[in-house]
Amino acid sequence: MRISQLSAASGIPIPTIKYYLREGLLPQGEQTAVTRAEYGERHLRRLRLIRALLEVGRLPVASISKIIAAVEDEEMPVHQMLGTAHYALSSPMEPRPDDEEHRAARERVNGLIESMGWTVNPEAPTLDELAQILVRMDHLGMPATEQSLRYYAELLMRLVAEHEMEKIPFDGPRETAVESLVVGTVLYGKAFDVLRRLAQESESARLLGG
Template sequence: MRIGELSRRTGISVPTIKYYVREGLLPAGQLTSPNQASYDESHEARIRLIRALLEVGGLSVAAIREVMTAIDDRERPVHKVLGAAADRLVPRYDQDPGAGVIEARQVVAELVGRRGWRAEAGGGPAGEALAVALAALDEVGHGTFAELLDTYAEAAEEVARADLGYVTRGGVAREELVEAAVVGTVLGDAVFAALRRMAHVDASGRAFGEGV
């Protein structure tokens, strides 16, 4: 297909498609003449993934380029590809850590070891985000919340297994796996947060004997 048809099928303007190509997010089309290129369904699928990363995941162009590099590296295991995308969805904390965060990192490292999780040292970006949250809890007088970590971890493991089962059903392509992981993580977080709030209401009503 020509770039105009690709634009119509994806709803993305021709200048934006050309921008994606220039930035290394989208492979260039196959040249059919000095001024014409042909595109196919793989370009359409890649644009859908780019939009998911941009609009749902909130990733920067530079971060998306890293994810695309991981996808296109056929020697990289799917686990590493999904990890590259997932790590970019976690907030980054570049400021100098306080003593509370440094102590919380040890708590996180112990959790990772205790659960036997296959994670990089400290749990990676997600582990750092957890350490920052734990430090904040401690700062406002709720440091004992860390006692609930294993309970939360058990629930997270079950949800993670369900998530992975969803995104890997049917032997989909690498791009589709990453798209499903990104959309599922971002929107799945919203779904899980809503369910947690509903469960809180139910638990409170049962504990204190009150109706809705």
């Protein structure tokens, strides 16, 4: 298809598509004449992924370039490619504190991961993110207990293992696996948060007779 058809099929304006081509986010079409290139399914799939990263993941173009590079590097194992996208989706960190309090919280996080038997890269930004949340709870005088954290972790592992991982199409095109990961992580994460608040409201009504 021509660029005008690619635009119609994807719903993305031609100037935006040209911008993605210039930035190297979208591979060039097949040149069929000096001023004419042909695009295919592969380009449509890539545009879907870019849109998910931009609109759902709200990632800056620099992060998107890194993820696209991982998608295009066929030598990179799928787990590592998904990790690239996963880490980019982590909340922007406050500057990583290098103090005793943070180190102590990080130790608690490490202990939790170990006691759960989880395999997590020790450099994962998510570990520091969790440590920062624990520090804030301490500051507010409402520390999280080990028992609470275990309870949450067990529940979530059940969710992920029984229900979430099977939705990611590992065998299809690399783009589709990443797109599915982004939607699963961000939008299902939001749905989860909203459903938790709805459950809280309902349970509060039941307990307090509202």
